[in-house]
Amino acid sequence: MTVHIPTGVMVSENPPTGRAPSIRDVARLAGVSHQTVSRVLNAHPSIRESTKLRVQQVIDDLQYRPNSAARALVKGQSRTIGVLSAMSAEYGPASSIAAIQDAAREAGYFVNTANISRGEPSSIQAAVDHLMDQSVEGIVVIAPQVRVIEAIEKLSIAVPYVTLQSTGVADKHALSVDQIAGARLATRHLIDLGHRNIYHLAGPQDWIEAEARMRGFLEEMGANDVPTTAPILGDWTAGFGYHAGRELLRVRDFTAIFSSNDQMALGLMHAIRDAGLDIPRDVSIVGFDDIPEAAHFWPPLTTVRQDFAELGRRCIALLLANITGGANEASSSPLIPELVVRSSTAPPAW
Amino acid sequence: MTVHIPTGVMVSENPPTGRAPSIRDVARLAGVSHQTVSRVLNAHPSIRESTKLRVQQVIDDLQYRPNSAARALVKGQSRTIGVLSAMSAEYGPASSIAAIQDAAREAGYFVNTANISRGEPSSIQAAVDHLMDQSVEGIVVIAPQVRVIEAIEKLSIAVPYVTLQSTGVADKHALSVDQIAGARLATRHLIDLGHRNIYHLAGPQDWIEAEARMRGFLEEMGANDVPTTAPILGDWTAGFGYHAGRELLRVRDFTAIFSSNDQMALGLMHAIRDAGLDIPRDVSIVGFDDIPEAAHFWPPLTTVRQDFAELGRRCIALLLANITGGANEASSSPLIPELVVRSSTAPPAW
DNA sequence: CGTTGGAATGTGCACGGTCACAATTGCGAC
DNA sequence: GTCGCAATTGTGACCGTGCACATTCCAACG
Structure with missing residues (x-):
């Protein structure tokens, strides 16, 4: 369908279907050059208000959307x-x-x-x-x-x-x-409570943040002259926390564990309760991250919040x-x- | 720097810096047309093996990468x-x-x-x-x-x-x-255990899956002629589960709750334990999703696994x-x- | 040895924007 | 009325790739 436009130009009201309208389609209908349309799109300062409005109108009518691929191509x-x-x-x-x-x-x-x-x-x-x-x-x-x-x-x-x-x-x-500072906060909390036999359940060693948290733990322990045992290397999962907990309980020479994240802390608590022990009476647990569920663990978990x-x-x-x-x-x-x-x-x- | 190539063509060894090599750069160095390079890239059948190898070599040398914007533009x-x-x-x-x-x-x-x-x-x-x-x-x-x-x-x-x-x-x-089937599975489990006073903690009603799970619950209850109370509408969070649990406990006319997801189930269990009740002795809980942590909740949560x-x-x-x-x-x-x-x-x- | 036809390769344009530059317009000052 | 300058708008090329079509190559065939 075509309509006659007062300017004397024959214009197809519906541009050829199957192709999205381009900047030139808009230009033609607005009676300006494609460059002017481009200027409107990019908020160029030197555009007459009336022109801008007219172009904008056509853009809205056509539901024109700039082609990001074309823009990416030319702008690099x-x-x-x-x-x-x-x-x-x-x-x-x-x-x-x-x-x-x-x-x-x-x-x-x-x-x-x-x-x-x-x-x-x-x-x-x-x-x-x-x-x-x-x-x-x-x-x-x-x-x-x-x-x-x-x-x-x-x-x-x-x-x-x-x-x-x-x-x-x-x-x-x-x-x-500062992951290190966070880990020191957690460790310090345990030390302040009077704990002296503290284990650290660390994350995978090739993770930078796992390494940082472990360093924070060791630094704080050292700063307070508390002897440390070698951290246990985990994989962040609750399942691993559970198994690690079972292993640790065979020795049971600790009163607190600082876990590198909340999930492992959850598994840890599971294992400890399975062994008939109470948290925090027999063992204190600190996690890291403060996932939304941590507040509803049993018991609600002391942890380090990251935003x-x-x-x-x-x-x-x-x-x-x-x-x-x-x-x-x-x-x-x-x-x-x-x-x-x-x-x-x-x-x-x- | 330029080098003289046996073919007699002067070629700049390092293409102009600042611009990634294009298909034409590859073509020039390989002594073919840009279209031939394009054919190699798109695994066109009619390419001589020797040509293909030569082009491929240049591509590797130049670490050429097709420009996805250009391709997107032309292919639409x-x-x-x-x-x-x-x-x-x-x-x-x-x-x-x-x-x-x-x-x-x-x-x-x-x-x-x-x-x-x-x-x-x-x-x-x-x-x-x-x-x-x-x-x-x-x-x-x-x-x-x-x-x-x-x-x-x-x-x-x-x-x-x-x-x-x-x-x-x-x-x-x-x-x-089939979310409905999953919800029926959970509900059926509770009914089979002998529960007759079962609440449902649903998800936000504008979520299709929340609605489906609720429907599954109601269908299964109806199919077994178990009277139902109106489901409680939650927001998927453990925090809401906790508050809903506290409210429900003021009535305490139920023996089981089917929660629409594991997080709300966790909050529910928290509230129930806070009230001095035991799970599952006093109240049975079923969740939905089987998040990795669910196996380590206290007690480990019965739930519906989704892959x-x-x-x-x-x-x-x-x-x-x-x-x-x-x-x-x-x-x-x-x-x-x-x-x-x-x-x-x-x-x-x- | 010319013809034929498919395989292999080349040529030019189109895609939809932006950029550099040119052209036109508008308006106050002379 | 016209000159100058800034504001406004237009023109053509170009970005890197794929497509349609043209061309060249080469072997088989009569």
């Missing part, structure tokens, strides 16, 4: 950032990812996530390749396993990257969250600062975890 | 699918998302996730817009709230979409996971079938949840 940038993540089904990573997505969207960026199923190098490689294929402008590494970082650095990646959950040292790659959402937001701020070369105010104030005391800790009975 | 498809998700920090959604990403990557697709922070319509609109801006080829809706579905349909979206966690009816939009990962995989299979117009074998065999009996259920004491 994809407006996409990549997220490299392991164990993304866990509460911590998942919360951060959600916050990252929100923050990125806010800034007009798209987020593309690639999971690292296992620690296998090939899997890491595949994930990084996937992101690079999309020509992401930056990468967020959520599961900062040492080997992942190494793989990325070895790739001499052309794009900036940021790792979440670091050791508290703020450089241009790492977010300054994963804030973490995600800062992460994007830092990355975007790297990308655009702008200043980075985000890392200026380090994020300090907070001790949440509930009912799983008490002075030792002996 | 982005090879990207969008995920619309709410509460993506929860175990269920997060697991599915991870599986979706893996499956999509396997199929050569990118995944772009947009979160719906609250139920606000504007938030939904913004999320959908964001995905459409990226010109996704399909959408997976993870948080199947009624209003989200409505919003999407109202948009008369030009792309196919699939919703996760449906009522068991397999149509072209919904994955056939979220398989769900994610099938979801992509269905969506890709919709996109390519191919056959869909995925939905042929509906996914049936499985009852996992642990220690939170027992025959009623009275």
